[in-house]
Amino acid sequence: MSVENPQAAAGGKIVVDAIRKAFTDARGKQLPVVGGISLAVAEGEFLAIVGPSGCGKSTLMNMLAGFEQPDAGGVRIDGRVVTAPSPKGIVISQQGSVFPWLTVQQNLMFGLNGTEHAETAQERAELADHYAAMVGLKGFENAYPHELSGGMLKRVELARAFIVKPEILYLDEPFSALDALMNLRMRNELLRILGEERHTVLLITHDVEEAIYMADRIVVLSPRPTTIQATFEVDLPHPRRIGSPEAQALREAILAELGL
Amino acid sequence: MTSSNSRWDGWPGRVIPPMGVIGAIVALWWWLVARDDSAIFPTPLAVVTGAWELVQDGTLFEHIGASLMRVGIGFGLALLVAIPLGLWMGWVTPAYRTLNPVFQMLRPISPIAWIPLAILWFGVGNLSPVFLIFISSVFPMIVQTVSGVHTIERRYLRAAANFGVPRGVLFRQVVIPAVLPEVIIGMRIGIGVAWLVVVAAEMIALHSGLGYLIMDSRNAGNRYDLVVASMVIIGLIGLLLDGLTRLLERLKTVRWRYVR
Secondary structure, eight states: OSSSSSSSSOOOEEEEEEEEEEEEESSOOOOEEEEEEEEEEEETTTEEEEOTTTTTTHHHHHHTSSSSSSSEEEEEETTTOOOOTTTTEEEEEEEEEOOOHHHHHHHHTTTTTTTTTTHHHHHHHHHHHHHHHHHHTTTTOOOGGGGHHHHHHHHHHHHHHTTTTSSSSEEESSTTTOOOHHHHHHHHHHHHHHHOOOOOEEEESOOOOHHHHHEEEEEEOOSSSSEEEEEEEEEOOOSSTTTTTTHHHHHHHHHHTTTT | OOOOOOGGGGGHHHHHHHHHHHHHHHHHHOOOOOHTTOSSSSHHHHHHEEEEEEHHHHHHHHHHHHHHHHHHHHHHHHHHHHHHHHHHHHHOHHHHHHHHHHHHHHSSSSSGGGGHHHHHTTTTTSSHHHHHHHHHHHHHHHHHHHHHHHTTHHHHHHHHHHHHHOEEEEEEEIIHHHHHHHHHHHHHHHHHHHHHHHHHHHHHSSSSSSHHHHHHHHTOOHHHHHHHHHHHHHHHHHHHHHHHHGGGGGGGHHHHHOOO
């Protein structure tokens, strides 16, 4: 999608500058997790970050989204240093965080407290219903999460993120808790919504095919302390076919980088 | 939930077995008393006749009303104190560190131990039992509310932080509903202890209430039929109070805690 080389683009939407992060283990030993990562993500780009499990992907995501601060280096969004999470970048993670005590509609309205989205409660409810319909949850507005399936919960989570019009979506293995079929279905669903409302997307995953299916660019991380090992442009038209020779060749190349 | 045997799920399955056990206990009681030809221990029939006497002269309802009123006031006050205090202690760690040891020390002291002090401070009017009920039910409810706050899953707090909602919304839509199931458990414990304590407190002093009825029946002519009748009524009302608090578990906003 993004034709220009984002690295060369002036600044970029997200600029990560040599960030490092170490944790202290129980014995007081320093455990470096992220070992110096620099990258730039262009506005509207879909970037996938692939890496072996336990390599520090989630730590990286936490720093990008502002939940953790790097020990060194910095993350800038639109030129401003990220110091805390903000509704400009919404995180969707594997475990999900739809509030079980709120109905679907109340969940969707949760982030709409600022007046920039909707003035009245009536408008907020209408907006919520519009987004519920967009993710295929029409008729379930007043259902509670425990009455929904795993796939429907993910849709609620996506809608709750899209409704606040975030500039960036941080997806941390968003569909990996779903069964294989629902996983595939949600990929298409996500791409369809992104077709309607373009966002900058950062996808963290261990699923190479998922990355190839959706991303414009794929960054492969090394084991801990993680650094960028390789970058692949995915120059294939949508809808992509994983079985196509180009996609398979790309998959082989990425798996080779991962040592498989 | 524990049994998948659908034969036990309907109301007959829930009502008939416990009624059977109660029936067996009454039968055994009757048989034992009849066999020993006890002059002082009443038969079930004598108990029912005695209770009917109290119903007819209206004193039974006066005693029940007096006990319930004391429980209502003491428990209500405890609830008003315990919920805000528990939320605050759960949320603000220094408050927890400061107050928790004090409450953990006060909590194991039997409410009965407070009776002499209660009489000294509040005399033998209504205030003493109200104070004792307050003391007995406030601590379990504080502890339960605090533990409710402490066990809120991090993913929900992270989501709230991500959407950047104001503090009021955070409390109204995340913290309080997340804690509510735990508060209801605290209320069940609290109302149980309160009912236990009111009867004990009324046995010491006062001129009304079910506890007073027990002592008075014994002192005024060894009316053991009325003693046992009071005990049965106390048990029945305890069952009713627990049932009423359990109704709270049916609230839609707390259902999530009890499914799955």
